[in-house]
Amino acid sequence: MGVNAGASGVGPVSTGLLTDHYELTMLSAALADGTAERSCVFEVFTRRLPDGRRYGVVGGTARVVEAAAAFRFGDAELAHLRETSVVDAATLEWLAAYRFSGDIDGYPEGELFFPGSPVLTVTGTFADAVVLETVVLSILNHDSAIVSAAARMAGAANGRPIIEMGSRRTHEVAAIASARASYLAGFSTTSNLAAGSAYGIPTAGTCAHAFTLLHDDERAAFAAQVSALGVGTTLLVDTYDITQGIATAVEVAGTGLGAIRIDSGDVGVLARHAREQLDGLGATQTRIVVSGDLDEYAIASLRAEPVDAYGVGTSVVTGSGAPTAGMVYKLVEVDGRPVAKRSSHKESRGGRKLALRRHKPTGTALEEVIYAAGGPAPEVGEHDRLLQIPLMRGGQPVPDLPTLEDSRTRVRKGLVSLPWEGLKLSAGDPAIPTVYLEP
Amino acid sequence: MGVNAGASGVGPVSTGLLTDHYELTMLSAALADGTAERSCVFEVFTRRLPDGRRYGVVGGTARVVEAAAAFRFGDAELAHLRETSVVDAATLEWLAAYRFSGDIDGYPEGELFFPGSPVLTVTGTFADAVVLETVVLSILNHDSAIVSAAARMAGAANGRPIIEMGSRRTHEVAAIASARASYLAGFSTTSNLAAGSAYGIPTAGTCAHAFTLLHDDERAAFAAQVSALGVGTTLLVDTYDITQGIATAVEVAGTGLGAIRIDSGDVGVLARHAREQLDGLGATQTRIVVSGDLDEYAIASLRAEPVDAYGVGTSVVTGSGAPTAGMVYKLVEVDGRPVAKRSSHKESRGGRKLALRRHKPTGTALEEVIYAAGGPAPEVGEHDRLLQIPLMRGGQPVPDLPTLEDSRTRVRKGLVSLPWEGLKLSAGDPAIPTVYLEP
Numbered sequence: 001m002g003v004n005a006g007a008s009g010v011g012p013v014s015t016g017l018l019t020d021h022y023e024l025t026m027l028s029a030a031l032a033d034g035t036a037e038r039s040c041v042f043e044v045f046t047r048r049l050p051d052g053r054r055y056g057v058v059g060g061t062a063r064v065v066e067a068a069a070a071f072r073f074g075d076a077e078l079a080h081l082r083e084t085s086v087v088d089a090a091t092l093e094w095l096a097a098y099r100f101s102g103d104i105d106g107y108p109e110g111e112l113f114f115p116g117s118p119v120l121t122v123t124g125t126f127a128d129a130v131v132l133e134t135v136v137l138s139i140l141n142h143d144s145a146i147v148s149a150a151a152r153m154a155g156a157a158n159g160r161p162i163i164e165m166g167s168r169r170t171h172e173v174a175a176i177a178s179a180r181a182s183y184l185a186g187f188s189t190t191s192n193l194a195a196g197s198a199y200g201i202p203t204a205g206t207c208a209h210a211f212t213l214l215h216d217d218e219r220a221a222f223a224a225q226v227s228a229l230g231v232g233t234t235l236l237v238d239t240y241d242i243t244q245g246i247a248t249a250v251e252v253a254g255t256g257l258g259a260i261r262i263d264s265g266d267v268g269v270l271a272r273h274a275r276e277q278l279d280g281l282g283a284t285q286t287r288i289v290v291s292g293d294l295d296e297y298a299i300a301s302l303r304a305e306p307v308d309a310y311g312v313g314t315s316v317v318t319g320s321g322a323p324t325a326g327m328v329y330k331l332v333e334v335d336g337r338p339v340a341k342r343s344s345h346k347e348s349r350g351g352r353k354l355a356l357r358r359h360k361p362t363g364t365a366l367e368e369v370i371y372a373a374g375g376p377a378p379e380v381g382e383h384d385r386l387l388q389i390p391l392m393r394g395g396q397p398v399p400d401l402p403t404l405e406d407s408r409t410r411v412r413k414g415l416v417s418l419p420w421e422g423l424k425l426s427a428g429d430p431a432i433p434t435v436y437l438e439p
Numbered sequence: 440m441g442v443n444a445g446a447s448g449v450g451p452v453s454t455g456l457l458t459d460h461y462e463l464t465m466l467s468a469a470l471a472d473g474t475a476e477r478s479c480v481f482e483v484f485t486r487r488l489p490d491g492r493r494y495g496v497v498g499g500t501a502r503v504v505e506a507a508a509a510f511r512f513g514d515a516e517l518a519h520l521r522e523t524s525v526v527d528a529a530t531l532e533w534l535a536a537y538r539f540s541g542d543i544d545g546y547p548e549g550e551l552f553f554p555g556s557p558v559l560t561v562t563g564t565f566a567d568a569v570v571l572e573t574v575v576l577s578i579l580n581h582d583s584a585i586v587s588a589a590a591r592m593a594g595a596a597n598g599r600p601i602i603e604m605g606s607r608r609t610h611e612v613a614a615i616a617s618a619r620a621s622y623l624a625g626f627s628t629t630s631n632l633a634a635g636s637a638y639g640i641p642t643a644g645t646c647a648h649a650f651t652l653l654h655d656d657e658r659a660a661f662a663a664q665v666s667a668l669g670v671g672t673t674l675l676v677d678t679y680d681i682t683q684g685i686a687t688a689v690e691v692a693g694t695g696l697g698a699i700r701i702d703s704g705d706v707g708v709l710a711r712h713a714r715e716q717l718d719g720l721g722a723t724q725t726r727i728v729v730s731g732d733l734d735e736y737a738i739a740s741l742r743a744e745p746v747d748a749y750g751v752g753t754s755v756v757t758g759s760g761a762p763t764a765g766m767v768y769k770l771v772e773v774d775g776r777p778v779a780k781r782s783s784h785k786e787s788r789g790g791r792k793l794a795l796r797r798h799k800p801t802g803t804a805l806e807e808v809i810y811a812a813g814g815p816a817p818e819v820g821e822h823d824r825l826l827q828i829p830l831m832r833g834g835q836p837v838p839d840l841p842t843l844e845d846s847r848t849r850v851r852k853g854l855v856s857l858p859w860e861g862l863k864l865s866a867g868d869p870a871i872p873t874v875y876l877e878p
Contacts, residue, residue: 017633018611020604022644024632029646029667035653042649067611080636088667126653133647137607138614165459168576169763171613172457172506175577193463194456197519205461207468208572210481210770213778214474214565228468228527238782245782264782318762324608324753331649339652343677343684343703 016073028091036127041333044120050322052427060143061109104392110407145319146181154186156300161188166317178317212239222252232258259287275306359383371437455512467530475566480772483559489761491866499582500548540834549849584758585620593625595739600627605756651678661691671697698726714745798822810876
């Protein structure tokens with residue numbers, strides 16, 4: 001609530017104004033003609049996955065609940081809206097008292113999604129629900145893009161740990177959400193200290209090239225690092241000559257050295273040479289961390305190499321080519337009546353929808369079934385699963401929402417449930433079809 | 440300073456923790472061995488422009504100055520670092536007293552940049568400067584990516600106004616910076632109310648499809664909107680049938696209707712039909728706004744169509760294929776001695792560097808000249824321009840830094856100075872070469 005000082009250095013942060021201008025002008029017009037109180041259902045879904053992607057993973061649900069519960073227009077926001085005449089006096093008064101009092105249901109965070117999956121359903125008066133559109137979509141589009149990309153990387157790493165280190169490649173506050181999303185997808189640690197503080201995610205980091213360059217020579221830098229951080233630290237060996245760097249690292253730290261990191265060059269070849277050299281020096285337990293422009297394809301291509309951990313930056317925080325998830329927030333029901341735009345190929349299906357995922361007895365997913373909430377319910381087989389859960393009731397988060405660790409487990413289980421083609425990194429169709437049951 | 444409550448709904452925001460773990464471990468090790476006080480120069484530059492881009496535009500400089508001046512470790516941050524043992528007690532004490540006290544020079548915000556351009560130079564002790572790495576890069580990489588993409592769109596629009604409406608496609612706080620960056624690049628307005636409040640950027644917006652769907656029919660929706668917002672408003676006419684929508688719009692608002700908006704379909708063809716229809720109805724002054732997945736190429740392709748304004752969302756806030764600017768923060772000088780990594784193709788040039796841009800007498804840019812600060816200075820011709828300005832001295836912002844409007848003007852002048860090939864949207868080489876003068 002309120003405005004976090006520009007003086008904080010991270011720019012002004014408020015909740016009520018994380019909103020598009022048109023939401024408040026719609027609100028104003030709807031308050032004036034009495035339609036603001038109509039009972040509405042808005043649905044969040046994506047029409048398609050990013051080009052060639054075979055699945056998406058829902059990210060940001062917990063942040064959406066937090067944002068909806070905290071959404072307020074404080075004095076500073078109201079003053080701004082008054083001064084700029086964005087809305088009239090009656091609307092300002094309404095906004096001053098605003099508390100979201102509706103219901104939200106949705107896919108739990110970490111659940112797989114496909115085209116058309118109703119990942120979030122917001123129920124309330126038009127006024128109550130329309131003002132949340134932008135913040136809900138910002139969070140879901142950003143976080144789902146990162147989780148979806150990160151899950152492909154975690155899959156490609158096949159159990160080897162990945163360190164998220166992309167904060168410097170994205171907006172300074174988006175970096176916190178990116179670290180959270182990467183962890184959710186299966187990354188083991190992040191470099192982002194704010195994410196550590198906010199979400200309890202383990203953070204990691206040792207030294208950059210600058211630390212080596214700061215010193216008179218590499219040996220002095222390594223000695224200083226080992227002295228401060230212990231022999232279990234990771235020494236960055238590629239500032240000058242890698243072979244020499246590894247030799248110096250083991251001389252300084254001993255064969256108990258925790259790890260070396262290689263951040264440039266053909267890291268696969270270099271890792272192989274490094275492994276031989278380390279083993280030859282007796283540092284058989286010293287791990288090899290590689291980083292430097294890695295994405296899911298590079299990670300997969302390193303699977304046969306003696307790499308113990310990956311550091312991933314740019315590609316994960318930018319969604320590896322798909323920086324936004326393409327989700328939309330559409331009004332689908334007014335006073336119990338289904339509504340839908342219908343002028344073009346972009347039309348939507350009206351009415352509140354439910355979803356279940358059918359599975360084979362082996363647990364492999366078969367199809368995403370979407371059906372009208374009011375229509376005949378499909379049979380739910382023993383291996384099938386209803387996908388939506390209650391998230392908020394009467395404006396309050398429901399008790400015992402999934403934790404970050406719960407959601408992390410859900411991602412892992414979801415990936416296991418995909419048909420094997422679904423895990424391929426190459427471009428393809430969605431891993432399972434979306435089937436609409438006609439009412 | 441401090442932590443903006445998670446309860447704000449936008450997640451925790453602090454300054455000191457917008458930092459990678461390894462910066463603090465480096466700091467800790469450097470404090471322990473005495474190198475922390477060595478006098479250092481860090482340079483921010485990019486090795487290359489995104490694929491096919493012909494120029495970049497510096498964005499975020501003013502936000503960097505604000506962040507550096509406000510960078511603090513408050514009690515909550517220190518407590519987190521203590522509990523998680525990220526650093527030792529001596530380092531915690533040092534961080535508690537931290538105020539950046541160094542100097543920053545750089546390209547003014549809105550200046551063009553090319554591969555190797557030293558867009559920011561941070562001078563101070565190692566300790567002072569190293570902790571700023573992540574936040575400086577986050578801001579410059581994000582904001583420069585958006586400004587660079589937005590400038591191409593503004594160029595393609597060729598004077599027609601563009602409304603930035605991409606908040607819902609990016610992180611909720613990054614959205615504010617994206618709105619600022621788009622405006623800087625020449626966009627006329629934004630939908631983002633927080634950007635309006637924080638930076639005085641004009642905001643715009645009227646109604647979405649949801650508003651039409653909320654009402655019993657399109658006529659009722661248009662009447663409500665005109666009643667609340669006046670006939671000067673923009674009516675969204677593509678919820679059902681566009682031709683009928685336009686007819687209804689003019690019937691309801693009269694021929695003084697401000698504008699119509701078309702958000703889907705083949706907007707070029709639809710705009711032509713709409714113009715004919717509006718003119719036939721006597722609404723010759725009613726403007727036509729188009730939106731819906733527009734990028735710089737779509738904008739350019741609509742140049743011959745009767746379009747009065749563009750609404751741009753996804754493509755601008757995601758940098759139109761280049762969501763991060765690729766800038767790095769490299770230590771280039773220690774106690775007056777040039778330093779550089781040299782193990783691979785990623786080597787950097789050591790030593791503090793200066794830059795000037797040479798121009799023809801017509802004002803057209805010729806080349807980016809980069810030279811050692813300590814070496815022989817190149818001749819600065821009458822049409823040439825030194826590119827760096829002081830931004831901070833002794834930890835304080837210098838007086839009279841360029842305003843947002845100044846920077847906006849700078850972008851416009853910069854684009855005019857490019858050789859004509861530089862403005863082409865097609866993939867190509869940088870518009871001017873970067874020339875390094877050897878000392």
